[in-house]
Amino acid sequence: MRTWLRNVYRATATIAAGMYVTLWYFVQTFRRRPFTAHFAYPERPVPIRPRYRGFHRFDLTTCIGCDKCARACPVDCIYIEKEKAPPPAKGFVVTGFKIDYTKCMFCALCVDPCPVDCIFMGSNYDISTYTRDGCIVDYAKLPLNVAWGQATLNPTAIHESKRVSLPVWTKTAEVAKATTPPQPTDAGQPATDKQPPT
Ligand code: SF4
Ligand code: SF4
Incomplete structure (x- = not known):
C-alpha cells in the first residue's frame, strides 16, 4: 500500500511539474508582444549588431568574372555565368552571379581571393525567405544599389533576383561516371576499366 501511494504521489508530482512548465511558456x-x-x-529596418554578417554585397560593375571566389568556396555554392566581352573590350561580361543560400555557410572565404574587391559579407537580411524556393539569389539581376547593400526593402527586385527556372548545376556525364560506384561482375568482383592481360 505504501509503495502504491508513493508511486501515485510521484506520478502526480511529475505531471504537475510538466504542466507547470507548459503553462509558464503558454x-x-x-x-511578450509580437x-x-x-x-x-518591413516599414522600418530591424537594428542589427555592428558585426552582423548577412547576405553578400556584390558589385557587378567591378566583377571581372575570374571565378576565384567560386573556387575558394568550400561548398561550391557560387555559380558564375559569363560571356566574352565584345571587341575591342577584353575580358568577360558577367551575366549571372548566383549564390545558393541553402548551401552557403557565411564563412566569408569567398571574399579574400577577389582581386577587385567586389564581393563582401554584408549586413542585408531582406533577401531572406521562408521557403527553399527563394534561396538561390542571382546578384546580377539585383539592382546595383540593392546588391551592394546600399538599399533594401525592394521586394519586387528581390523577387526578380530569385526567379531561377532551371537548376543552377546539373551533374555532367563525366561527373556522374566518376561518382558511380563500380558494379559487381558475375564473379562478385567490382568491374574496372582495366583490360585483362592477354
Ligand atoms: S560565405 Fe562561404 S559558403 Fe558562402 S559563398 Fe562565400 S565561401 Fe561559399
Ligand atoms: S573573385 Fe571577385 S572578380 Fe572574381 S568572379 Fe568572384 S566576385 Fe567576380
Whole structure:
C-alpha cells in the first residue's frame, strides 16, 4: 500500500511539474508582444549588431568574372555565368552571379581571393525567405544599389533576383561516371576499366 501511494504521489508530482512548465511558456506567449510591435519591420529596418554578417554585397560593375571566389568556396555554392566581352573590350561580361543560400555557410572565404574587391559579407537580411524556393539569389539581376547593400526593402527586385527556372548545376556525364560506384561482375568482383592481360 505504501509503495502504491508513493508511486501515485510521484506520478502526480511529475505531471504537475510538466504542466507547470507548459503553462509558464503558454503565459509567456501572451506577455511578450509580437515581433512587429517591437521592430515594425518591413516599414522600418530591424537594428542589427555592428558585426552582423548577412547576405553578400556584390558589385557587378567591378566583377571581372575570374571565378576565384567560386573556387575558394568550400561548398561550391557560387555559380558564375559569363560571356566574352565584345571587341575591342577584353575580358568577360558577367551575366549571372548566383549564390545558393541553402548551401552557403557565411564563412566569408569567398571574399579574400577577389582581386577587385567586389564581393563582401554584408549586413542585408531582406533577401531572406521562408521557403527553399527563394534561396538561390542571382546578384546580377539585383539592382546595383540593392546588391551592394546600399538599399533594401525592394521586394519586387528581390523577387526578380530569385526567379531561377532551371537548376543552377546539373551533374555532367563525366561527373556522374566518376561518382558511380563500380558494379559487381558475375564473379562478385567490382568491374574496372582495366583490360585483362592477354
Ligand atoms: S560565405 Fe562561404 S559558403 Fe558562402 S559563398 Fe562565400 S565561401 Fe561559399
Ligand atoms: S573573385 Fe571577385 S572578380 Fe572574381 S568572379 Fe568572384 S566576385 Fe567576380
